[in-house]
Amino acid sequence: MTGALLAQYREMLRIRRFEERCAELYSAERIRGFVHLYIGEEAVAVGVIGQLVQDDAMVTTYRDHGHALARGMDMAAVMSEMFGRVEGVSRGRGGSMHLFSAEHRFYGGNGIVGGGLPLAVGLGLADHLQGRERVTACFFGEGAMAEGEFHESINLAALWQLPVLFVCENNLYAMGTALARSESETDLALKAAAYEVPAWSCDGMDVEAVSHAAQRAVALVRDSGGPVFLEARTYRFRAHSMYDPDRYRDKAEIELWRTRDPLRIAADRLLDRGEATDEDLRDIDTEVTEEVDASVAAAEAAAWEDVDHLTRFVMSEGVPT
Amino acid sequence: MTAPTSVRPTTYREAIREAMREAMRRDDRVFLMGEDVGRYGGGFGVSLGLLEEFGEDRVRDTPLSESGFVGAGIGAALGGMRPIVEIMTVNFSLLALDQILNTAATLLHMSGGQFNVPLVIRMTTGGGRQLAAQHSHSLEGYYAHIPGLRVLAPATIEDAYGMLEPALADPDPVVIFEHGSLYNEKGTLPDPPTAVPLEGAAVRRAGTDVTLVTSGGCLGRCLDAADDLAGSGISAEVIDLRSLRPIDDDTVGASVSRTHRAIVVDEGWRSVGMSAEVAARIAERCFYDLDAPVGRVAAVEVPIPYPRHLEAAALPSAERIAAAARKAVLGDG
Ligand SMILES: Cc1ncc(C[n+]2csc(CCOP(=O)(O)OP(=O)(O)O)c2C)c(N)n1
Numbered sequence: 001m002t003g004a005l006l007a008q009y010r011e012m013l014r015i016r017r018f019e020e021r022c023a024e025l026y027s028a029e030r031i032r033g034f035v036h037l038y039i040g041e042e043a044v045a046v047g048v049i050g051q052l053v054q055d056d057a058m059v060t061t062y063r064d065h066g067h068a069l070a071r072g073m074d075m076a077a078v079m080s081e082m083f084g085r086v087e088g089v090s091r092g093r094g095g096s097m098h099l100f101s102a103e104h105r106f107y108g109g110n111g112i113v114g115g116g117l118p119l120a121v122g123l124g125l126a127d128h129l130q131g132r133e134r135v136t137a138c139f140f141g142e143g144a145m146a147e148g149e150f151h152e153s154i155n156l157a158a159l160w161q162l163p164v165l166f167v168c169e170n171n172l173y174a175m176g177t178a179l180a181r182s183e184s185e186t187d188l189a190l191k192a193a194a195y196e197v198p199a200w201s202c203d204g205m206d207v208e209a210v211s212h213a214a215q216r217a218v219a220l221v222r223d224s225g226g227p228v229f230l231e232a233r234t235y236r237f238r239a240h241s242m243y244d245p246d247r248y249r250d251k252a253e254i255e256l257w258r259t260r261d262p263l264r265i266a267a268d269r270l271l272d273r274g275e276a277t278d279e280d281l282r283d284i285d286t287e288v289t290e291e292v293d294a295s296v297a298a299a300e301a302a303a304w305e306d307v308d309h310l311t312r313f314v315m316s317e318g319v320p321t
Numbered sequence: 322m323t324a325p326t327s328v329r330p331t332t333y334r335e336a337i338r339e340a341m342r343e344a345m346r347r348d349d350r351v352f353l354m355g356e357d358v359g360r361y362g363g364g365f366g367v368s369l370g371l372l373e374e375f376g377e378d379r380v381r382d383t384p385l386s387e388s389g390f391v392g393a394g395i396g397a398a399l400g401g402m403r404p405i406v407e408i409m410t411v412n413f414s415l416l417a418l419d420q421i422l423n424t425a426a427t428l429l430h431m432s433g434g435q436f437n438v439p440l441v442i443r444m445t446t447g448g449g450r451q452l453a454a455q456h457s458h459s460l461e462g463y464y465a466h467i468p469g470l471r472v473l474a475p476a477t478i479e480d481a482y483g484m485l486e487p488a489l490a491d492p493d494p495v496v497i498f499e500h501g502s503l504y505n506e507k508g509t510l511p512d513p514p515t516a517v518p519l520e521g522a523a524v525r526r527a528g529t530d531v532t533l534v535t536s537g538g539c540l541g542r543c544l545d546a547a548d549d550l551a552g553s554g555i556s557a558e559v560i561d562l563r564s565l566r567p568i569d570d571d572t573v574g575a576s577v578s579r580t581h582r583a584i585v586v587d588e589g590w591r592s593v594g595m596s597a598e599v600a601a602r603i604a605e606r607c608f609y610d611l612d613a614p615v616g617r618v619a620a621v622e623v624p625i626p627y628p629r630h631l632e633a634a635a636l637p638s639a640e641r642i643a644a645a646a647r648k649a650v651l652g653d654g
Binding site: 032033034084085092093094095097098110111112113114115143144146147148149174175176177178181182183247248304305307310311314 | 356357360382384385386387388412416450452453454456622624626630631634635
């Protein structure tokens with residue numbers, strides 16, 4: 001499929017440039033709160049979400065910028081959310097960790113580790129009960145697999161045969177805790193398979209590898225109506241959050257993973273195959289940077305929520321009492 | 322007690338770390354466990370350096386498994402250890418609430434007095450850092466509701482340091498709330514440190530016209546409000562509850578009976594929370610001494626929003642506290 005990799009490259013670059021700007025804006029105190037960057041992991045969101053159709057649903061974590069952008073949420077609206085403005089995807093109330101979009105069936109960035117998993121099972125249950133052939137993709141880190149909510153959720157999904165794609169983004173660290181220090185079984189697909197769920201892993205730094213694995217996984221969920229577990233082996237190049245001094249990783253390890261930068265792998269392949277020239281890639285970068293610039297300008301110009309509206313959305317509006 | 326010979330500069334964060342270090346040096350049964358307490362140094366940096374000193378056995382990083390490791394803390398306490406379990410924030414503690422309520426707090430009673438649980442749980446609480454609706458709440462009231470627990474809210478460096486030792490000596494479970502905005506607070510500790518009691522509220526500022534009753538992260542805001550009120554000739558007494566369970570009714574009651582007015586200040590939501598409890602106790606005890614209705618300044622009933630202006634509007638501020646006190650003293654007009 002000529003052109004597919006180029007489109008994926010562009011998507012990954014959009015996430016990368018967006019987040020690099022977010023980091024700058026955080027340092028400039030334009031963006032506050034906890035901000036968790038996805039830099040290094042872009043191939044996972046782009047590779048998996050590319051296999052979903054509009055009707056499918058998504059649930060994710062606080063590390064959600066990449067998922068939102070890959071899902072097609074408007075960059076200016078996402079940036080406005082980072083700024084806490086009313087034009088943001090969650091009216092500014094959620095910020096970085098809590099991006100939502102009903103239009104995209106994007107059921108949010110959940111800040112409680114493991115918190116999104118039961119929700120995904122429920123979305124799958126609703127589809128199952130209503131005879132709809134839709135997939136719910138649920139993203140979570142490997143750290144979440146130690147939580148009871150992971151085990152309870154995957155068991156339910158398998159037991160009731162619900163159409164949920166469990167996507168574990170294994171970046172090897174849960175904050176400062178390395179995989180081997182949090183899991184007795186570090187082969188995560190094997191662990192998931194204990195629940196009688198088809199499970200496999202893929203190279204999360206290679207967007208084509210992720211796409212192939214996810215295509216198979218999504219097709220299986222759609223055909224069987226039951227769950228599949230996909231582990232993407234990846235790495236975050238930045239600290240856990242902007243707040244994290246990153247004292248627990250070896251700098252050499254980070255550098256080693258940087259040689260497997262998903263953007264670099266994709267770019268090299270595009271050039272090798274003659275699907276793009278250096279100039280094409282530079283042009284894409286220019287366009288993407290312009291889009292990021294425009295998103296910041298839109299966010300700067302966006303309005304603040306009126307303080308009088310503080311208590312809106314605590315309960316549904318327009319309900320007769 | 323020897324008189325303090327000197328003072329040493331420290332922070333709220335370092336004071337807790339120092340207290341844990343001394344507890345672990347003093348007593349082999351004491352160990353620390355929680356998410357990222359070791360390699361990372363604690364989600365808020367409280368335990369930084371302890372792993373290096375005490376090793377992985379006694380500074381145990383846990384997987385993300387709040388119910389599991391809090392429950393394991395209960396078991397270890399039953400088995401003769403003196404665990405300090407750190408939960409990163411109170412929002413995440415809800416995953417362990419079952420273990421805390423249904424096991425830690427009830428075991429002594431259910432077993433007819435046979436099994437006590439000498440466990441200390443520390444957790445961060447509070448908002449004000451733009452962390453939005455899953456990282457900002459003050460749920461102290463949930464825990465203060467539970468018979469079988471002792472619940473502490475150190476608001477000062479001395480309490481942050483001093484409460485740990487008696488908490489570890491307590492035969493029953495103790496929950497300690499550390500407000501996230503206090504960790505960087507600078508101050509001093511007497512050297513050698515003086516012991517602090519676990520129970521008993523403290524009068525942090527004496528006054529005659531109105532009593533501000535508060536705890537934890539709101540103490541500073543109440544003291545600021547008292548400064549402001551002093552400027553307009555109103556003398557506010559500020560009481561730091563220190564212990565949220567049990568509550569020291571005597572200190573609060575004696576103060577309100579003198580000032581005849583009370584404002585209860587709490588960062589938790591207003592309904593059915595700490596402020597409701599304290600206000601009810603004042604009404605029960607001081608009704609005939611009151612010259613104004615008991616006032617409350619609490620969090621607005623909304624999940625805490627991300628933008629600074631909305632978060633500020635949702636949380637108690639020195640301005641809101643001072644305004645409530647003025648209203649109590651001067652009346653509505
Ligand atoms: C229930 C709960 N416990 C603790 C935390 C604090 N915390 C936030 S992210 C995180 C690490 C999660 O790691 P992982 O699931 O691997 O995802 P990653 O951040 O690596 O993407 C921790 C401990 C939380 N948000 N929720």
